[in-house]
Amino acid sequence: MKSPFRRLTLRLRLGLSAAVAVAVAVSAVAIASWLVTRQQLTDQLDSNLQSVQASPGYVRDLLRLCGMELPDAGQRNETPTPYVVQVITADGTVCVTPGNKKIEVGESDLAVARGVLRSAMHDATTEGGQRMRVSTTHPDMPPRLAGEYAVSIAQSLSVVDKPLKSLALFLLGFAGVGVVGAATAGIGISRAGLRPVEHLTDAAERIAQTQDLTVRIPADGTDEIARLSKSFNDMTEALATSRDRQQQLIADAGHELRTPLTSLRANIQLLIRSHTSGRKLPEEAMNNLLHSVESQVGELAALIADLQELSRPDINPDETSLHVVALHEVARRAMERVKLRGRELEFTSDLDEWYVLSEPSSLERAVVNLLDNAVKFSPSGGTVSIRLSDGQLMVRDQGPGIPADELPHVFDRFWRSPTARSLPGSGLGLAIVAKTVQKAGGTVTLRPADAQGTEAVIHIPGTRTPSAMEPCGASPEAGA
Numbered sequence: 208m209k210s211p212f213r214r215l216t217l218r219l220r221l222g223l224s225a226a227v228a229v230a231v232a233v234s235a236v237a238i239a240s241w242l243v244t245r246q247q248l249t250d251q252l253d254s255n256l257q258s259v260q261a262s263p264g265y266v267r268d269l270l271r272l273c274g275m276e277l278p279d280a281g282q283r284n285e286t287p288t289p290y291v292v293q294v295i296t297a298d299g300t301v302c303v304t305p306g307n308k309k310i311e312v313g314e315s316d317l318a319v320a321r322g323v324l325r326s327a328m329h330d331a332t333t334e335g336g337q338r339m340r341v342s343t344t345h346p347d348m349p350p351r352l353a354g355e356y357a358v359s360i361a362q363s364l365s366v367v368d369k370p371l372k373s374l375a376l377f378l379l380g381f382a383g384v385g386v387v388g389a390a391t392a393g394i395g396i397s398r399a400g401l402r403p404v405e406h407l408t409d410a411a412e413r414i415a416q417t418q419d420l421t422v423r424i425p426a427d428g429t430d431e432i433a434r435l436s437k438s439f440n441d442m443t444e445a446l447a448t449s450r451d452r453q454q455q456l457i458a459d460a461g462h463e464l465r466t467p468l469t470s471l472r473a474n475i476q477l478l479i480r481s482h483t484s485g486r487k488l489p490e491e492a493m494n495n496l497l498h499s500v501e502s503q504v505g506e507l508a509a510l511i512a513d514l515q516e517l518s519r520p521d522i523n524p525d526e527t528s529l530h531v532v533a534l535h536e537v538a539r540r541a542m543e544r545v546k547l548r549g550r551e552l553e554f555t556s557d558l559d560e561w562y563v564l565s566e567p568s569s570l571e572r573a574v575v576n577l578l579d580n581a582v583k584f585s586p587s588g589g590t591v592s593i594r595l596s597d598g599q600l601m602v603r604d605q606g607p608g609i610p611a612d613e614l615p616h617v618f619d620r621f622w623r624s625p626t627a628r629s630l631p632g633s634g635l636g637l638a639i640v641a642k643t644v645q646k647a648g649g650t651v652t653l654r655p656a657d658a659q660g661t662e663a664v665i666h667i668p669g670t671r672t673p674s675a676m677e678p679c680g681a682s683p684e685a686g687a
Contacts, residue, residue, distance in 0.1 A: 217404075218397045225393025230386045237378035244374055248367040249340075253328055256342035259360045261292045266346060266358060269294045273302040290362050291339070297321045297355030308333040310361050316343045320357035330364065338364040403432040407439055420447035471503040531673045532570055534561045535595050541574040542593055549582035549591065558595040563669035565647035573643040576636035577602040577663045584661070600665040608661050609653060617653050640665075 215223070269292070293303040293310060297320045301309050311334075315327035327343040339361040346358050403424070410422045420443050426436035474496055481488050488496065535558040546554055563570075581591045584606030592603045609617065618641040637653075640663075644651040649667030656662045 218394060218401055221397035221401075222390050222394035225396075226386050226390035229389035230382065233382040233385045237382055241371065241374060241378060245367065245371055248370060252340050252362060252364075252367055253342065256290075256328070256340060256360050256362060257326075257344075259290055259342075261346070261358050261360065263346075265292065266294060269302040269304065270356070272305070273300055289366075290360050293359050293361070295320045295343070295357045295359060308335045308337075310339055310341060310359065316341070316357060316359060319343045319345050321355055331361070338368070340364050340367075400432070403436060407436060410439070414443065420444075420450065467503045467507050471500060471507070474500050474503070529564045530567055531562050532565045532567050533673070534563050534570070534600060534667065534669065535559060537567070537571045538574055538593055538595055538600060541571055541578055544575055545578040545582055545591075548579070549585070551587045552582060552585055553588075553590045555590060555592040556594070558593070559597070560671055561595055561598055561600075561669050562671070562673045563598075563647060563649075563667040565643070565667065569643045570647065573640040573665075574600070574602075576640050577665075580604070580636060580663070581606070581661075589660075598666055598669055600667075602663045603656050603660060605656075605660040608655050608659065611655075614653060618651075 273294070273296070291303070291307050291310065293301055293307070295301055295312055295316050297317070299312065299317060301312060303309050311331045313327070313329055313331065315324060315329060318324040319327050322345065325345060327341075329341055331339050331341045333339060340363075341359050341361040343357050343359040406424055410424050414420060414422055422443060423440050424436045426433050426440060477488075477496065478500075487493075538558055539556065542554055542556055578591065578593065581602055581604035585591055585604040586606065589605040591605075592601075594601045594603075618637050641651055644665055644667060647667050649665060651663065651665045653661055653663050
């Protein structure tokens, strides 16, 4: 289940994230400023308290108020107004000026009065609950005034608390303004930054609704949004190309299937009429008709097999079950198969050992397709030669050759030379060859032979020994 934050729009999430980040940063600075200021004010107050000294006469008067008679020490001095002075005796008696409330006495104050400590500084509260900062010292009195007592000079902590409260309010207001400003700026910046993403979303929704893959997004600049826009444009272009190819493949396949299906239907209708009418066809005509039907069915089966081969997705070779294939054995078996279809031709071979990584059945079919083309275009009594040397497999015929302007199209699906359209075939054989060789990491080309005919050259990376080619998890095969 999505959290409430995830349900918000991306724009609002970015604005809130900016606000939270600024809030954390401003809060950290505000707290640090407040703590530093408090420490400085406290240190200043402590310094002031330590600099204040109660006069001996004032201390004498305070002690007299506690019932202690001391000799006259001279003229009485009044204590400064902001401060409260009280005398603490060793037994815990507190002497304070009438009208002032006593300040609580701590263990450190008693320790100073008894001479254990020289001074003490701490916070305390009066009997009325007022918070005070207290500095307690053992006074440096004349010997006749000395005794076991200490003098505490105290001042209200309001001189620290009031500025700190004002500072806290100021920092709180400043932080609030900063957070609101950051949230507003974050939403505004995210609105501007996400505008290309909105265009991208609109384009994707339009494509989903209209199936129009010609939609493009302006992609200016080199930032991440521009790269995303370019990638989206590339994706739609690839999808459009794929769909065009798919439609073209369907149209071409329908066109190629129409001819054998029409011929097959005519032959079957003829057989049906002969059966229903009771008029038997001559035996020779019947044999020719059945052979024609068989040939047309075989042509349909071959065309469907070619279409299935071409429709297989292009998978990364690392994800397929590749095997170490002996290319020389594949070529030898392919030649033996093709010899049955070219009995009036002469076949020569010169095959060196060569091992490659490929799909055995697909590779053999590719070599068979090349040899079939050579047989198809070679004249009666001609020679078809196949040679494998240094990883190059060359199939050569003695046919009329391929014009230079047609060579760039020979590996296109369903493409057939105008001079070869009367010959059997679907125009998919060389397309299958190109796909198989490319999946094996190789290349295939057609070129005019030196004297006469055409030479097909396949080059697939490999080695002369199977052990050097064996991948992890694959077993060497001669091809099957």
